[in-house]
């Protein structure tokens with residue numbers, strides 16, 4: 001802006017030195033000194049700004065300050081004062097002056113800025129349309145921050161709320177480059193400074209906008225997140241003269257949203273992208289690879305025998321190993337490769353731009369080596385090897401879920417071949433994938449199409465040989481593949497979330513069947529064992545389903561035993577604990593299944609929730625020849641007796657096994673020796689013979 005003509009009215013209290021200084025300012029081209037001016041005197045027309053001396057002034061003889069200032073109303077007025085008389089400056093502004101300058105405080109440069117600012121602001125205000133005058137007049141009194149700029153970016157007004165939010169010193173008017181202190185945020189949440197997107201620039205360019213989120217990023221100050229509205233300011237003829245931006249501080253909201261978004265995308269333990277975030281990124285990568293006709297690979301990594309780390313060293317050590325695996329993945333991948341945690345001890349990696357096909361194998365080989373190196377955890381050394389499956393896009397599939405599934409199938413193949421190796425997905429494995437997909441689709445209709453069946457396997461009391469209960473075992477009568485065992489479909493039920501409704505069906509059917517047998521054969525103590533998966537345990541629905549079944553059948557809750565597949569009570573999440581408490585309250589019995597495998601450890605027995613456990617069939621299978629298994633079985637039974645916990649052994653196939661278990665005082669037994677799992681009518685026949693006194697195990701029973 002060119003210099004302003006300034007008229008100085010007063011007795012010259014600050015002149016002549018002060019006025020000389022003013023004359024040297026770039027914004028003052030002309031200076032007139034009138035020692036006296038009556039309010040009625042005409043002002044010289046070229047005057048841009050009037051300076052008055054605050055306090056009693058000859059120019060005001062016979063008039064109040066307000067009257068005097070009103071008489072100058074078509075020019076902006078700045079009152080001069082000094083430190084001792086600052087209150088008079090404030091008084092002048094209250095009476096209508098546009099600003100006051102305390103000559104002791106303010107450097108010449110700063111005065112230059114104030115004078116320039118006052119002239120610009122005055123001109124803009126004079127030009128504004130009536131509506132916009134109203135807009136500006138309320139800005140000082142609103143709780144939102146407000147900034148007014150002219151067309152060239154000069155800041156003309158900053159209300160008190162804006163100063164507080166932005167941490168600006170009072171009275172300072174920043175220069176136009178201050179617009180750059182604001183940063184825009186793009187869709188990915190990244191900040192950027194594109195001049196035309198900056199809020200102050202948008203407003204002064206006449207763009208109207210609402211809820212733009214931007215960051216105020218001043219030096220030595222934490223970022224402030226703002227939600228801004230903006231619009232242009234127009235004169236009476238509709239010509240754009242500037243803009244106004246109002247805003248509020250949304251830093252806390254933004255921080256919370258960011259944190260939630262982070263939590264939703266990243267795995268808490270390893271800080272790697274979680275399953276959902278990985279799939280999202282993978283989809284984008286597949287898109288890129290298709291556009292560029294470049295191959296892409298997905299690696300599926302599983303840590304072999306990871307459960308034994310948990311069992312021998314505890315879960316905290318297991319968690320630490322997983323964290324170290326994640327770190328090693330991060331360190332040994334190239335920029336652009338994407339690692340993620342699929343769940344448990346399973347990791348995934350997406351490799352892009354890896355050149356030749358067999359480079360994916362080279363990358364897998366490298367990961368094999370680094371992940372097989374020693375882990376140091378709490379003073380112990382842990383060795384673990386991974387199994388890695390590789391699926392290539394587009395050969396193995398071109399959608400994200402299918403690729404990961406293919407890599408997982410290849411990983412399982414690597415595991416079956418001993419682990420510590422990698423395996424490419426091949427079309428020979430394809431039929432497995434297709435079958436799995438067919439099963440997945442079929443399972444969605446299995447319930448409504450009545451394709452689930454329960455088989456029941458008797459459990460006997462080893463002391464008396466009497467049949468005391470039955471284990472309900474789920475089967476699926478598949479229209480194409482025939483009768484399928486749970487190993488083929490329960491994992492799919494679990495991963496698809498269908499386990500809840502299927503589990504409810506099992507509970508309902510098994511309880512009704514038990515009630516019917518108890519009535520028919522007058523066996524009120526006959527019990528039923530129902531397998532529940534850990535996923536069901538995490539959900540309140542399980543308690544509701546049991547309560548419903550008890551209501552419907554009027555069964556004694558003590559006749560229902562729930563077999564829980566995985567056992568470490570110390571690690572249970574609060575949701576699971578709630579479920580266990582709910583179940584105990586209903587009075588049903590809780591049992592740990594597969595005791596003696598990696599899934600269940602000794603410490604889980606002492607959790608106060610458990611009434612019994614089932615020795616896993618892998619322990620029983622070679623108990624005749626395996627000394628260590630004999631010792632484990634004996635110790636487990638002895639310990640159970642100490643804790644007043646009942647022990648059942650499953651998978652009993654030979655008399656020698658049965659005799660051994662009896663010699664250890666094992667309570668209950670189940671297995672092909674006694675009976676295979678059977679359909680309902682066969683069980684009815686057996687119960688009938690049980691009543692008649694013909695024991696299941698009459699022959700050869702010790």
Ligand code: C2E
Pocket residue numbers: 457472473474485486487490506531532533563565593594617650651652653670671672673677
């Ligand atoms: P589990 O609870 O350990 O069930 C015993 C399994 O051992 C059954 O296999 C049974 O058929 C088999 N079995 C019984 N006696 C012998 C024997 O003497 N020798 C051998 N080798 N095997 C024997 P199945 O029915 O295939 O069930 C496998 C697993 O599927 C069950 O193991 C259980 O964990 C799970 N499961 C079964 N039904 C359900 C269900 O309704 N819900 C859930 N979540 N899981 C179920």
Ligand code: MG
Pocket residue numbers: 471531563593614
């Ligand atoms: Mg079981």
